Amino acid sequence: MPTAPPPAPASPWRALAVALLNLSGLGLGYAVVRRWWLMGVCWAATAVLLLVALPADPDGVPGAALVLYLVLLALAAAHGASVGLRTRLALLPSALIAAVLGVVLLAVPAAGVVLYDGARDEATERMLLDRLDRADALVATSGKQDFASAEAGYRRALSAYGALSDDHPDSRAARRVPDRLRTYYETVAAPYAREDYCSAVAPLKYLRTVPRTIGTKDLGDLVGWPDDRLATSLYSCAAASLSAGSEGWTTQFGELLSTFPRSAQAGKVEPAVKSAVDKAVASVGGDDPCAAVQRLDGLDTQVRGLPGEQAGVADALGKDADRASRSARSGGYACGVHQYKDGNFADAVTTMNDFVRDNPHDGNRARAQKTAIAAEVAQTVPAAGKHLPSTASGGSIAVTVKNDSPDDITVLYTGPVTGSFTLKGCASCTSYSLGTTLGLGFKPCSDSGRHYPQRTIHLPVGTTYFVHKSRTNTSKTPASDTAKLSPGYIYTECAYTTTGLGY
Structure with a gap:
């Protein structure tokens, strides 16, 4: 007796059927020709691929693993066709039915690809939402710090929002960015909400630069959101500093007049300056006329440096500066008298001589000359x-x-x-x-x-x-x-x- 059944006549349909059944990745072509160990190899290759691919990752299956698996499928199909060409089928009645079943079973890897792509998309969405959450947490943490310390955190969060909108515009995370940006603006501008206007200037100026990073489509009405708030902060901070006699108000008023020249806040600058000059003029007759004169001298120089042209207040500010200058010169007499009475004779000599030089027609000029002489005598006696x-x-x-x-x-x-x-x-x-x-x-x-x-x-x-x-x-x-x-x-x-x- 022969050791094996004689080979079947060559059948292309049988070869095609075995190849198609092997393309399912389950090695079913080998099953119908009784090559069980080869079917096991196919099952093992598919299992390894599933272990590598699952759970779905935004980066997908590693390219090397996918290429290797496809090569194995191609080899299994080619080898299966070779075996099936002269091997009778088991388990199935005809090659035609086997071929049809092979075509139907191709839906298995196709459905797997579709399902995997969906899982991969969902993993990507979760990753993007995680990025959004991290940016939100960074904003919340930065909001508990002063702006100088928090600015770097704000910039990183803004960069994350921008990347989500630009790189993944159709994602769920990107659709949530506009709402997050409103929270972002409100957090950065929190000092303004607390009416801490001096502290609000820097963050509001920063917010005006956000459109360079985020498109106006995502920002919407936030594009101009900081402007009025910044104008209010600049005015309020400068007005408080001016009233208190502190430094820095000229820079803030200057920025207000240059950046928002037609704003309501810019219109308040000249009245605030005029009020400060009035207060200093009145102080010349007070307990410390020398401080008042020094204040008027400072106001003269500072007011002349304000850029009032665009706001249409240059002439009015010039008049305020002139009045401060005149009052400082005429107030020199009261200052000299104050110094004389306090025994500061050297200072009194200088002050009275300056007054005599600068006020040739003042009614106190003659007495100022006498006081300067008496103060000079008093330095020795x-x-x-x-x-x-x-x-x-x-x-x-x-x-x-x-x-x-x-x-x-x-x-x-x-x-x-x-x-x-x-x-x-x-x-x-x-x-x-x-x-x-x-x-x-x-x-x-x-x-x-x-x-x-x-x-x-x-x-x-x-x-x-x-x-x-x-x-x-x-x-x-x-x-x-x-x-x-x-x-x-x-x-x-x-x-x-x-x-x-x-x-």
């Missing part, structure tokens, strides 16, 4: 600064001042009458040594052969304080004299220079 000088002049007592010094000198005096004058230096005079001035017979201005530069003034009865200062060498120490003038006498003051002990 503090007792001279106990009272403000009057504008009185003249008197019944003659006082002659002679200059026994080679230096040109300035003579200042204050008391019932205040004034000053200069005397030329004595050409033939020299400085006295310290030892000479200490001698019992020392008497300057007594050389009858010399012509001493001199001047006679008339003063009233009372105490007058004199100070002699060198005009030739201002580093020399001034001399002083306190003269108690009585009626019936003629007085002489003598100025001379002493040197010794190395000076």
